[in-house]
Amino acid sequence: MAYQKKVYGQAEAAVNEIKKHILHHDLQSGDPLPTENQLCEYLGMSRTVVREAIRTLTALRIVEVKHGRGTFVGDLSMQPMVESLVFRGLLNPGEDAQSLRDIVEVRASLDISVGEEVIAAWRGRHSPELHRSVEKMQELADAGQTFPQEDRFFHSQLLAPLPNQLFRRLTEAFWDVNTLIAPSLGIPTPADIAITARAHGQILEAAEKGDLDAYRAAVHEHYQPLLNNPGSLDIRLK
Structure with missing residues (x-):
């Protein structure tokens, strides 16, 4: 339980950092995001945490994962x-x-x-x-x-x-x-x-x-x- 709370807490921080990355680089819908390995290195977080953050951002339509192609800025749908x-x-x-x-x-x-x-x-x-x-x-x-x-x-x-x-x-x-x-x-x-x-x-x-x-x-x-x-x-x- 403590481990899960730690992961969720770190994932929330990762979500915010990825949002900042999108804004800082003025990325638009369809633009590519760094790879999973690059995000792990950039955020200083584990693969588990980064994947949890990506799942959250995907649910919010902020990012879109295209299997075999990478992760992209989503359509930001309402x-x-x-x-x-x-x-x-x-x-x-x-x-x-x-x-x-x-x-x-x-x-x-x-x-x-x-x-x-x-x-x-x-x-x-x-x-x-x-x-x-x-x-x-x-x-x-x-x-x-x-x-x-x-x-x-x-x-x-x-x-x-x-x-x-x-x-x-x-x-x-x-x-x-x-x-x-x-x-x-x-x-x-x-x-x-x-x-x-x-x-x-x-x-x-x-x-x-x-x-x-x-x-x-x-x-x-x-x-x-x-x-x-x-x-x-x-x-x-x-």
């Missing part, structure tokens, strides 16, 4: 966070509604917080792709159908021009969690679907016109179908 949050939301029956409201609160707050950046990026621009996406959402809404693919595409592309791409990746991750938990709460009403489709068009129009107040109002409209559910959180969108 998937581990998504899976963890979804599992948390579905773990205890009866609490999935609260978990979804928590996710909606984060999504809404994030959309509002990047409002100025979105307006600055989109003012005076026109996106045929996003307009087609909105039209498709409205067509599906008129038919009483949901539009998850178009919805995700819209939110991702809306943030694509922003200099800070972490906003986009976080938005995609929380959207994925939202979408994976939501089915456990039942099918949305046609009225809710229509409101959501219309709000996407209003968000895009406001962004292209450079109207921050209209953008914020449209974001508020977008989340009303979820926020108006009984017991939902009161999110102040300012």
Whole structure:
């Protein structure tokens, strides 16, 4: 037991050092890392410790091991966070509604917080792709159908021009969690679907016109179908 604790403690230190190595050398996704022997020598740690550290970093998608080729910087996917949050939301029956409201609160707050950046990026621009996406959402809404693919595409592309791409990746991750938990709460009403489709068009129009107040109002409209559910959180969108 004492030996295992020692290994885990050293492995945690190795994880931090490997992260520092990636940052210090400005390595990007797909770039090679030192070999296992080189890491052992560089860190001054045993092969067992280094392998444990690599396993941890692999689980976090920070590194990727390609057998026969070596170890590389991973795609830095948000998937581990998504899976963890979804599992948390579905773990205890009866609490999935609260978990979804928590996710909606984060999504809404994030959309509002990047409002100025979105307006600055989109003012005076026109996106045929996003307009087609909105039209498709409205067509599906008129038919009483949901539009998850178009919805995700819209939110991702809306943030694509922003200099800070972490906003986009976080938005995609929380959207994925939202979408994976939501089915456990039942099918949305046609009225809710229509409101959501219309709000996407209003968000895009406001962004292209450079109207921050209209953008914020449209974001508020977008989340009303979820926020108006009984017991939902009161999110102040300012």
